[in-house]
Amino acid sequence: MSGQRKSMLSGGIAKQALKDSFMKLNPAVMMKNPVMFVVEVGTFVVLLMVLFPSYFHTEGRIGFNLTVFLILLFTVLFANFAEALAEGRGKAQADTLKKSKKDTTANKMVGGEIKVVSSAELRKGDVVIVSQGEMIPGDGEVIEGLASVDESAITGESAPVIKEAGGDFSSVTGGTRVVSDQIKVMIKSDPGESFLDRMISLVEGAARQKTPNEIALNTLLTTLTLIFLIVVVTLAPIAKYFGISLDIPVLISLLVCLIPTTIGGLLSAIGIAGMDRVTQFNVLAMSGKAVEASGDINTIILDKTGTITFGNRMASQFIPVGDADYAETAYWAAVSSVKDETPEGRSVLELVKKQSIEVHPEAAAAGEFIEFKAETRMSGIDLVDGRHVRKGAVDAVKRWVQAQGGSIPADLDMESDKIASEGGTPLAVAVDSRIYGLIHLKDTVKPGMKERFDQLRQMGIKTIMCTGDNPLTAATIAQEAGVDDFIAESKPEDKIAVIRREQAEGKLVAMTGDGTNDAPALAQADVGLAMNSGTAAAKEAANMVDLDSDPTKIIEVVAIGKQLLMTRGALTTFSIANDVAKYFAIIPAMFMAAIPEMNVLNVMKLGSPLSAILSALIFNAVIIPLLIPLAMKGVAYKPISSSRLLSRNLLIFGLGGVIAPFIGIKLIDLVVHLWI
Numbered sequence: 001m002s003g004q005r006k007s008m009l010s011g012g013i014a015k016q017a018l019k020d021s022f023m024k025l026n027p028a029v030m031m032k033n034p035v036m037f038v039v040e041v042g043t044f045v046v047l048l049m050v051l052f053p054s055y056f057h058t059e060g061r062i063g064f065n066l067t068v069f070l071i072l073l074f075t076v077l078f079a080n081f082a083e084a085l086a087e088g089r090g091k092a093q094a095d096t097l098k099k100s101k102k103d104t105t106a107n108k109m110v111g112g113e114i115k116v117v118s119s120a121e122l123r124k125g126d127v128v129i130v131s132q133g134e135m136i137p138g139d140g141e142v143i144e145g146l147a148s149v150d151e152s153a154i155t156g157e158s159a160p161v162i163k164e165a166g167g168d169f170s171s172v173t174g175g176t177r178v179v180s181d182q183i184k185v186m187i188k189s190d191p192g193e194s195f196l197d198r199m200i201s202l203v204e205g206a207a208r209q210k211t212p213n214e215i216a217l218n219t220l221l222t223t224l225t226l227i228f229l230i231v232v233v234t235l236a237p238i239a240k241y242f243g244i245s246l247d248i249p250v251l252i253s254l255l256v257c258l259i260p261t262t263i264g265g266l267l268s269a270i271g272i273a274g275m276d277r278v279t280q281f282n283v284l285a286m287s288g289k290a291v292e293a294s295g296d297i298n299t300i301i302l303d304k305t306g307t308i309t310f311g312n313r314m315a316s317q318f319i320p321v322g323d324a325d326y327a328e329t330a331y332w333a334a335v336s337s338v339k340d341e342t343p344e345g346r347s348v349l350e351l352v353k354k355q356s357i358e359v360h361p362e363a364a365a366a367g368e369f370i371e372f373k374a375e376t377r378m379s380g381i382d383l384v385d386g387r388h389v390r391k392g393a394v395d396a397v398k399r400w401v402q403a404q405g406g407s408i409p410a411d412l413d414m415e416s417d418k419i420a421s422e423g424g425t426p427l428a429v430a431v432d433s434r435i436y437g438l439i440h441l442k443d444t445v446k447p448g449m450k451e452r453f454d455q456l457r458q459m460g461i462k463t464i465m466c467t468g469d470n471p472l473t474a475a476t477i478a479q480e481a482g483v484d485d486f487i488a489e490s491k492p493e494d495k496i497a498v499i500r501r502e503q504a505e506g507k508l509v510a511m512t513g514d515g516t517n518d519a520p521a522l523a524q525a526d527v528g529l530a531m532n533s534g535t536a537a538a539k540e541a542a543n544m545v546d547l548d549s550d551p552t553k554i555i556e557v558v559a560i561g562k563q564l565l566m567t568r569g570a571l572t573t574f575s576i577a578n579d580v581a582k583y584f585a586i587i588p589a590m591f592m593a594a595i596p597e598m599n600v601l602n603v604m605k606l607g608s609p610l611s612a613i614l615s616a617l618i619f620n621a622v623i624i625p626l627l628i629p630l631a632m633k634g635v636a637y638k639p640i641s642s643s644r645l646l647s648r649n650l651l652i653f654g655l656g657g658v659i660a661p662f663i664g665i666k667l668i669d670l671v672v673h674l675w676i
């Protein structure tokens, strides 16, 4: 998608938004935004008075009323334009995505034979063969083979990615293309429910629902509007008592100036733009609620391998323990890895090859393969001759050996601690009740991690690293990367336990993950960011998917969420503070003639009562388009604590909101006064 990024004011989008601003005048649509709906009703009433002056006895005021009508109309149009502009970028993206969602043919396996069908006919559970040059006909999981896949249609990233059966890189997306080799794919979605379908409706905003925060704010704005409506309606009889007759257009102008039109007009644009900013980062948020929640996150759970470290854990050395020798250790390490398709497993075989050790583990391939599982933290093979070969986390292998009555070589702990204290991962190799030695898996911490975690700390966010690795390796990496806390030897269910524990303390928790075993934790977390490269289960459970599969992106997502909340808060403050100033402009102007005492309130010394009203109304209208760039881009964001941010923003937008209209209205009045 990055290839199609559009600038905010790209011509096509602005033109479409202009058209949409008029379409949105439809009262049925306007009604969803009570503040602006009130303005629209007012606009209509003034229009009637312009059109039928004799009926309303407003013949003498046609010019003024027409001006009020036009300003009010523009107020509504400006607000509509803000929303349409925010929606525009998503719609443009959706159009490009739709183009990559063409029907293709698929080679479906039917009873051992290949049948060519249309991709639209594929259902969950169907198996298809996709070869070099062909389009993958639907979302699914690779069940056989390995291929490189061009995913640029959805990620915008042109470098092909490897997809292979088993492990965390097995899921493929319909609409992407196989550029080499051949894979067998099991389809995982029915027509209309694919990832691309979901993505289109997301960026298009079709699935957009108001978030709880937005609903709460909307209720507040509606209440304020109602209060001012009552105030203005009761003002007429009071004025009459003082012998002043207030025209309906003047009362409507007063009402529009007093109700929070600025935030009312920009509210949905802020929300849409926030979601859009996340999308620009190649992250798909399933709901606006998820984006907002990320702005309130207190704790982030990260895994070590692949998130904090590069994750290409490679075997670098074999270390025999007890009275085993090097060749034996290498041999059993290799045997335990013959069928282990994980990067760790394959790196063991590569190391054996590189060191030209004369072992032929293939001979052992006749056994029953024991796949690596995060629960057991071991992998291996049960040989046909009855021997059980295992490699895995040292504590897990130790327990496994002890359970069979074996003893632990005296130097095992020392050797494994040596590896761990360097940040490496030791794997123990055992056959039945005997431990032969260790495999040293090396991994490196990604550069810049410390700075990122420092930033998060300044935002008041705690980071916890959760790893299946041993405590010493975990401590070394945690220290090197600068995370606040870590949990070692953790199994998938431990991640959920940590999340629940934090949530029980009233904290909002974010986590990233890619494996099927991460799915429950991703679902439990308030913000779950799944990697696009990950399994379908993980993507289903999460409420965000990172198309670039970069787990550290959670940090950016949090920043965007915070920025969204801050922008909304800042503009709400600004809007309400603004209305105070308009009050000082209009009220004295209305009553001055009849009540000379009102003159003390006339701090602005505006030209005439009518020019005061028009100036306030014009200011009220133009402030909306002036603030559109801020609503779309978000207020400037610095990683400092929330309370400091809050007081800083209150100062800028509260004080600014009071002062700006005094200056603005005065300047407008200087011009307007010349005309009337």
Ligand SMILES: Nc1ncnc2c1ncn2[C@@H]1O[C@H](COP(=O)(O)OP(=O)(O)OP(=O)(O)O)[C@@H](O)[C@H]1O
Residues within 6 Å of the ligand: 303, 304, 305, 306, 340, 342, 344, 345, 372, 373, 374, 377, 378, 379, 391, 392, 393, 394, 425, 426, 427, 466, 467, 468, 469, 470
């Ligand atoms: N292919 C494998 N065969 C045997 N044991 C393995 C294999 N891969 C990893 N292990 C062991 O199992 C442990 C847990 O692995 P797992 O991938 O679940 O977590 P991790 O990668 O260490 O932690 P993280 O949650 O940070 O990714 C590893 O620390 C390692 O000791």
Ligand SMILES: [K+]
Residues within 6 Å of the ligand: 256, 257, 258, 259, 260, 261, 262, 579, 620
């Ligand atoms: K207003």
Ligand SMILES: [Mg+2]
Residues within 6 Å of the ligand: 303, 305
């Ligand atoms: Mg892992």
